Amino acid sequence: MLNHQKKNIYDLIEAHYLLTILKHLYKKGFFKNPDRPKRIAQYFGNRWLFDLVRKQTDLIGRVNATHCYVSGDYHTYLNSGFLIDKFIDGFNVLEPGGELPLLSVNAERFGQAFEKASAYQNNTIQLSLLKQLGARHLLDLGCGKGKLLYEFCNASANHEGTGIDQNDHLLKAARQQFKSASLKKRITFYKGDVSRVSTYLTKEQIKSVDVIYGASILNEFCEQEETLKRFLIHLRSLFKGKYLIVLDYYGVLNTAKANQRSLQPAYIHDIMQLLSGQGVPFRNRQQWFSIYKQAGCTPVFHFEPEAGKGNNWFIHVVKLGA
Ligand SMILES: C[S@@+](CC[C@H](N)C(=O)[O-])C[C@H]1O[C@@H](n2cnc3c(N)ncnc32)[C@H](O)[C@@H]1O
Structure with a gap:
């Protein structure tokens, strides 16, 4: 092998x-x-x-x-234990011979993997972007353990945060981080599905949010272009004119380079996405930008530090509107 x-x-x-x-x-x-x-x-x-x-x-x-x-x-957890915790123990193998998908998320184990990994998460670029965008109220979709929300709220007493995630285990860990009364007052977590964001936030909260962030969440809407487009249109209708920061990765499964060792992390991620019914993310910036535009949004910035290697990850900043 x-x-x-x-x-x-x-x-x-x-x-x-x-x-x-x-x-x-x-x-x-x-x-x-x-x-x-x-x-x-x-x-x-x-x-x-x-x-x-x-x-x-x-x-x-x-x-x-x-x-x-x-x-x-x-030697690091991210290169050993995390991969086993996330890709292997983080999923249940569904009844062999049944219908697709073949894997379902084991919420507790998957959550534990990300909770542990958050200690290694470096949000310098995200925090710098939030500063440049003048963010005061950040909405984090699929916030996980809420590390970015914590760092953002901790940076200024004027900052507020709202996080949505469907994973109980991660939300519990997220809430535990906000110990001081001042921080607790400025952060709200909701357990739920990000595609129904309007059902959790009040009208005042929707108005007050000025930047929306989604790390490794849009890839869940990639089974069909239409699904991602619909989600973006939903966000645009709620947060018109505001900025969405997308951190995700370019899929490689259907590219000629898929089986190169340098792209193995992205390739394995793709297979996991495929088997768990989440769809393989679009493979390049042009495709992602085209979908943003079809949803009436305007991409304004991209950052691709690992282009063509590793996790092939990127950050896009998208204005939700023209
Ligand atoms: C790959 S993790 C990323 C977590 C966090 N954003 C980070 O960067 O560490 C994806 C997160 O999105 C959450 N999630 C996935 N689909 C979701 C959905 N439809 N609604 C709410 N949360 C979702 C998962 O529970 C998980 O915490």
């Missing part, structure tokens, strides 16, 4: 078994304290298993006859 050439059925079964081993290592705490050598006998039990993992994966190296090490690539 060392490249993306077509896999035969034995490759697939091998991948299944290797994943079983990976999950076993993770649950045994193999990725904790990654700088420290690990006792082979403690994690692998016997040499056969150790040799198999060393030969067929890039996860480990050998220190000496009794100890091994975790490869540097897997």
Whole structure:
């Protein structure tokens, strides 16, 4: 399984078994304290298993006859545990042989993965954009643990935040962050579906919001262009003339580059989107901009630091109106 050439059925079964081993290592705490050598006998039990993992994966190296090490690539939670927590444990495999989708979100496990990952989340660019846009009241769609809302409200006593998310677990963690009375007064969380945003916010709140933010949420509306367009039209009708900041990624599944190793994070994300019925995000800026325009919105800014590699992520700023 060392490249993306077509896999035969034995490759697939091998991948299944290797994943079983990976999950076993993770649950045994193999990725904790990654700088420290690990006792082979403690994690692998016997040499056969150790040799198999060393030969067929890039996860480990050998220190000496009794100890091994975790490869540097897997030292951070984002590059090891998070991927298992999100892509594997974050989903339930639905009844084999049933209808599509094949996976459904396991809200608690998926939420836990994102809660843990939020410690590594860097919002410098988002906060700088919010400053440039003169934001006072930020609405975060699919706010997760609400880290951006927290940082935004913490930056000034004039800032207010509203977050909507459907995940109870993440909302609970989000509320716990806002400990001081001053912060609590300026933040509101709603549990619900972002596509029905108008049912949670009062008319005054809708009027008061001046910037809307959505990180990894618009990709959920990408199954069909029409679905995303309808959502954008809904937002435009509520927040006309205000700015929407979109953080998302360009899908690669239907591109020639899909099977390049440099794009593997985006490619795996696409497969997850596909199997869980969320649709694969549009593949380039032109397609996204075209949909914004068809929805009567005006893209005004883009930032693509990972273009053609990694997660292939981007930020767009879109004016909700002409
Ligand atoms: C990939 S996570 C991103 C979380 C957060 N925005 C961040 O950047 O860390 C997507 C979030 O959107 C939420 N979500 C997905 N679809 C939603 C929907 N239709 N309505 C409300 N929340 C939704 C999920 O519960 C999850 O917290």
